[in-house]
Structure formats: C-alpha cells, structure tokens
Amino acid sequence: MHSEAVASRSADQRDPGRESRNGTPHLDAVSLAIIEQLQEDGRRPYAAIGKAVGLSEAAVRQRVQKLLDQGVMQIVAVTDPLTVGFRRQAMVGINVEGDVESIADALSDMAEVEYVVMTAGSFDVLAEIVCEDDDHLLDVINKRIRALPGVRSTESFVYLKLKKQTYMWGTR
Amino acid sequence: MHSEAVASRSADQRDPGRESRNGTPHLDAVSLAIIEQLQEDGRRPYAAIGKAVGLSEAAVRQRVQKLLDQGVMQIVAVTDPLTVGFRRQAMVGINVEGDVESIADALSDMAEVEYVVMTAGSFDVLAEIVCEDDDHLLDVINKRIRALPGVRSTESFVYLKLKKQTYMWGTR
DNA sequence: GCGCATCGCTGCGGAATTCGTAGGCGTGGC
DNA sequence: GCCACGCCTACGAATTCCGCAGCGATGCGC
Numbered sequence: 001m002h003s004e005a006v007a008s009r010s011a012d013q014r015d016p017g018r019e020s021r022n023g024t025p026h027l028d029a030v031s032l033a034i035i036e037q038l039q040e041d042g043r044r045p046y047a048a049i050g051k052a053v054g055l056s057e058a059a060v061r062q063r064v065q066k067l068l069d070q071g072v073m074q075i076v077a078v079t080d081p082l083t084v085g086f087r088r089q090a091m092v093g094i095n096v097e098g099d100v101e102s103i104a105d106a107l108s109d110m111a112e113v114e115y116v117v118m119t120a121g122s123f124d125v126l127a128e129i130v131c132e133d134d135d136h137l138l139d140v141i142n143k144r145i146r147a148l149p150g151v152r153s154t155e156s157f158v159y160l161k162l163k164k165q166t167y168m169w170g171t172r
Numbered sequence: 173m174h175s176e177a178v179a180s181r182s183a184d185q186r187d188p189g190r191e192s193r194n195g196t197p198h199l200d201a202v203s204l205a206i207i208e209q210l211q212e213d214g215r216r217p218y219a220a221i222g223k224a225v226g227l228s229e230a231a232v233r234q235r236v237q238k239l240l241d242q243g244v245m246q247i248v249a250v251t252d253p254l255t256v257g258f259r260r261q262a263m264v265g266i267n268v269e270g271d272v273e274s275i276a277d278a279l280s281d282m283a284e285v286e287y288v289v290m291t292a293g294s295f296d297v298l299a300e301i302v303c304e305d306d307d308h309l310l311d312v313i314n315k316r317i318r319a320l321p322g323v324r325s326t327e328s329f330v331y332l333k334l335k336k337q338t339y340m341w342g343t344r
Numbered sequence: 345g346c347g348c349a350t351c352g353c354t355g356c357g358g359a360a361t362t363c364g365t366a367g368g369c370g371t372g373g374c
Numbered sequence: 375g376c377c378a379c380g381c382c383t384a385c386g387a388a389t390t391c392c393g394c395a396g397c398g399a400t401g402c403g404c
Contacts, residue, residue, distance in 0.1 A: 027256060035256065038249035042214040045361060045391095056383055061362075063381090073251045076339045077210035079244060084199060084207065086341060091263075091291065091298055093329075101335075108336040111344045116336040119263065121329035126263055130341050157265075157293035163273075164280040164288040167248045169258060169302045172283045217362095217390060231353050233391075 027072065030055060034063055035073055036170030042075040080162045081130045088137040089130050089159040093123035098150040100124045106148050112140050123155070199244065202227060206235055207245055208342030214247040252334045253302045260309040261302050261331040265295035270322040272296045278320050284312050295327070 027035075033053040037044055046064070047057040055063075067073040081089055096103045100118055107116045107127045115128035127145070131137040141156060199207075205225040209216055218236070219229040227235075239245040253261055268275045272290055279288045279299045287300035299317070303309040309330075318326060 032256065035249055035251060040248075042247035042249055047361070057361085058363085058365095058384080059382055072255060073249045075214035075247070075249050076212075077207055077214055077245045077247050078250070078339050079207060079246075081341055083244060084204065084341075091289075101333075104333075104335040111340075113336065114338050114341065117263075117334050118332040119329040120332055122327065123329055126329060155294065157291040157295055157298060160290040160292055161273075161276075162289050163276045164285065166286050167250050168283075169253055169256075169286065219390070228354050229390085230355080230392085234352075 031063055031067065032170065034060060035067070038064070038073070038075060039167050039170050042077075078165065078167075080165065082159065082162060085132075086130050087133045089128070090137060090141070091157045091159070092127045092129060092141060092145065093155045093157075094125040094127065094145070095122075095152040095154070096124040096150050097152050103148055103150050107145065110140070110144060112136070203235055203239065204342065206232060207239070210236070210245070210247060211339050211342050214249075250337065250339075252337065254331065254334060257304075258302050259305045261300070262309060262313075263329045263331070264299045264301060264313060264317065265327045265329070266297040266299065266317070267294075267324040267326070268296040268322050269324045275320055275322050279317065282312070282316060284308070 030053050034049055034055075037049045037052055046060040049055075049064075050057045050060045053060070064073075068075070094103070094107075104116050104118050104125050107113050107125065112129050112131055113127050114130050115126075117126050118124065119126055129137065129140055131140060137158075141154065145151060146154060202225055206221055209221045209224055218232045221227075221236075222229045222232045225232070236245075240247070266275070266279075276288050276290050276297050279285050279297065284301050284303055285299050286302050287298075289298050290296065291298055301309065301312055303312060313326060313328060317323060
C-alpha cells in the first residue's frame with residue numbers, strides 16, 4: 001500500500017536499529033522521519049506519522065517504542081522553568097583536572113542539573129542548573145559543584161530571559 | 173467525584189490561566205501537576221493525568237490545549253543531535269554592545285540556533301547551535317553570528333558528548 | 345440586589361486511536 | 375537447505391480522543 005513512499009527497501013531500512021561501533025544505535029531515514037514528525041508534535045497519532053513516512057500504524061508504533069526504549073528519543077513536555085515557578089536558572093562552565101567524564105557523571109547525578117555536556121574550548125563541561133531561588137543556586141554551585149574533587153574552577157551565567165527553545169533540527 | 177483530591181477550590185484554581193503583569197500566564201498547582209505528568213511521559217492519556225491530578229479527562233484536555241496554545245509548554249520528541257546525524261554542535265557565548273535583546277532575536281531567527289538565552293555574567297547571550305559538519309558550523313559562527321551588528325565578540329564551545337538532558341524539574 | 349456574560353468543569357456518545365497479536369517475508373548463520 | 379530473527383502488515387478489541395451541551399461560580403454593570 002505504501003510501496004511508493006519507501007523506495008524498494010535498502011539495507012538500511014531492513015535493519016533500522018542495529019548498533020554502530022560507538023554504542024549508539026544506527027538510525028535510518030525512516031526513523032529520522034518519524035522523529036521529525038514527533039519534533040513537530042509529540043502527540044501526533046501513529047497513523048498520521050505512518051502516512052507521512054510510508055509505514056503502517058503498527059510499524060510506526062513499534063519503532064517509536066524502540067526508540068524510546070533505546071533512549072534515542074524521549075517524548076516530553078518542555079517549558080521555560082522561569083515561567084513555571086523556578087526563580088533562578090544558570091549555565092555553569094567548569095574546568096576540570098583529571099577525569100572529565102567522572103565529573104560529568106557526578107553532575108548528572110544532581111537533580112538540579114538538567115543538562116550536562118562535555119565540551120572543547122575554555123570549559124571542559126557545561127552544566128545547566130534549575131533552582132528555586134538564589135540560596136538554592138548558591139548552594140548547588142558553591143557547596144556541591146565546587147566541592148567535587150577535580151573541579152578546578154567554575155564560571156556562572158545566570159539566566160535572565162529565555163528567548164528560544166526548539167527541537168526542530170529535523171524540519172529544515 | 174474527585175472532590176477529595178482538589179481541596180475546595182481556591183482562587184488560584186478557579187482562574188488557572190489569567191495573565192500576570194509580565195505577560196506570562198499564571199499557573200496554579202493543578203496545571204503544574206499536569207505539566208509534571210507530561211514531563212514524565214508526553215503521551216500519557218488525559219484520563220490517567222486526570223486521575224493523578226484530580227480532574228476529569230475533558231478538563232485535563234482543555235488545560236493542556238490551553239497551555240500549548242499559550243506557549244507555556246510544548247510536547248515534543250527530544251534527542252541528542254549528535255546521535256542523529258548532526259556531526260557538530262556548539263554553545264556560543266556572545267558579547268554585545270547596544271541592544272542585547274535585538275541580537276537575541278536575530279539569533280532566534282536562525283534555523284541552526286536551537287536555544288537562545290540572555291544571561292548575566294561574562295557573556296550577554298548564550299546560543300546553542302546544531303550543524304551538519306565543521307564547514308556548516310564555521311559558516312554560522314563566522315559569517316552569520318559575528319556579522320550581526322552589535323556583536324562584539326564570541327567564544328565557542330564545541331560539544332564532545334552529551335551526558336544528560338532531562339526536563340524533570342517537576343519530579344523532585 | 346439582580347441579570348447577564350464569562351469561565352472552567354463534568355458527563356456524555358461517537359469517532360478515532362492505541363494496543364496486542366498472528367502471520368508473512370527477507371536475511372544471515374550454520 | 376533450513377531455522378532463527380527482525381521488521382513489517384493486517385485486524386479485532388479496548389481505550390482514548392473529541393466535540394458539545396449543561397451546570398455552577400464569578401465578576402461586572404446597573
């Protein structure tokens with residue numbers, strides 16, 4: 001029925017979930033198209049997605065479940081924390097001596113830390129923090145982050161206003 | 173039926189969507205609870221959410237629709253772009269002379285820029301960029317961002333590895 | 345005080361979606 | 375060759391979504 005939408009199956013499309021060498025699952029064009037659909041609307045019905053990508057409703061459902069199970073994708077509500085009662089939010093740049101990844105892991109274990117990324121440049125790690133108020137923010141940065149062994153220095157950027165927040169890389 | 177879950181309506185709960193002076197809608201406890209549910213699972217059925225927050229299915233549906241329409245919340249699929257074909261991602265710190273907000277708006281108009289926030293600290297604006305490859309990244313930073321009138325300087329932090337990405341501030 | 349417009353919630357019933365599962369088909373290992 | 379595996383489709387049953395009418399409470403004007 002959808003044969004014209006999926007050009008006679010390539011090897012990619014036959015095994016859309018196999019692992020590549022770095023441990024992250026390989027994604028074929030159809031899975032990317034599904035993600036793209038869900039980036040526009042996380043609640044879009046499977047049948048509508050199927051029509052867009054050339055797959056049956058059930059196949060889309062199975063792929064979505066797999067992508068969720070693998071941790072490749074999550075379907076969630078996102079907001080601007082500053083409009084939802086959290087008074088202070090900040091990005092913290094961190095310099096590390098020794099093992100960067102273990103510091104990043106330690107940061108990831110903190111509930112107030114929503115986002116952790118290892119970087120190249122004048123910071124080794126960037127961490128985004130969401131707090132109730134100034135005291136809370138101060139506590140997290142000074143008492144918890146700076147206390148981690150291996151943290152050499154930190155620099156904070158307190159959020160004043162969120163201007164853009166999208167997940168639409170698929171749609172361009 | 174759910175009378176025991178919502179303690180005899182407070183003023184807050186009677187007018188959950190009214191505007192506060194800064195233009196962002198005021199959110200009552202029930203709407204926060206709904207958002208919290210959807211932060212755990214963006215596809216959770218309205219009936220299940222209703223049971224959790226003490227509202228009927230239809231009421232939850234109306235509130236969710238309103239939150240989406242107001243732009244308070246979006247329900248979307250989120251991924252790590254680096255695992256989905258985008259080879260280069262970076263955070264760019266920007267210093268501005270003159271009107272910071274107009275620069276932030278200009279950045280927000282760029283498709284490659286997924287995240288823009290005005291900050292206090294040694295940068296005026298932070299912008300996250302998602303690119304296909306090095307050439308693309310270089311082009312965006314050097315030709316487009318640095319070309320904006322008012323941009324005094326930029327500093328880039330190329331992403332090496334995303335370690336954490338959550339939206340669960342509600343669940344703590 | 346009273347009517348009236350507004351707003352949010354509930355409770356339906358019908359339409360649409362989701363879910364579980366059985367069966368088919370191509371691929372790769374043995 | 376043959377089996378195991380992965381992915382797909384098909385389809386009925388259960389669940390969910392959706393639109394709407396009605397109701398109670400609030401706020402406003404008079």
